Amino acid sequence: MDAFCPACGQPMSWVSGHFHCDACHTDYQQTALCPDCQQPLQELKACGAVDYFCQNGHGMISKKWITFTYSPYSQE
Template identity: 60%
Template sequence: MELKCPTCHNPLELVGTHAHCFGCDKDYPLNALCPDCHQPLEILKACGAVDYFCEHGHGLISKKRVEFVPL
C-alpha cells in the first residue's frame, strides 16, 4: 500500500513511526495496525531498530506486513 500526501498527493516516505512528504516538507503521524486483527500495534524501539508487537495474540509483526494508516 502506497501512502499519498493529503496536500500535494506525492508519495509519502515512511520514516520510523511517521511519514514524510518531500514535496511539502511535512511530517504526518501514522498508526501501525496488525495485518491480521487490524488492532493497534505496540512499537518496540531498541538499538536503533523499530519492531512491532501485537498484544492480541499475533506476536511480533514484520515491518513489511504492518498496515500504516494516517491518524
C-alpha cells in the same frame, strides 16, 4: 519507507515527529496496524531497530506485513 499523503497521494516528509505533505500543507500521524486484527501495534525500539508487537495474541509482526494508516496530526 515511503509515506504517501492519504488526501492527494504525494510523498510526505518526516518533520519533527510527524509526517508533512508539502502539496496539501497538512500534517499526519502514522499508525502501524496488525495485518490480522487491524488493531494498533506496540512499537518497540532498541539499538536503532524498530519492531512491532500485537498485544491481541498475534505476537511479533514483520515490518513487511504491517499496514500503515495516516490520521491528522495534532500537537495536543
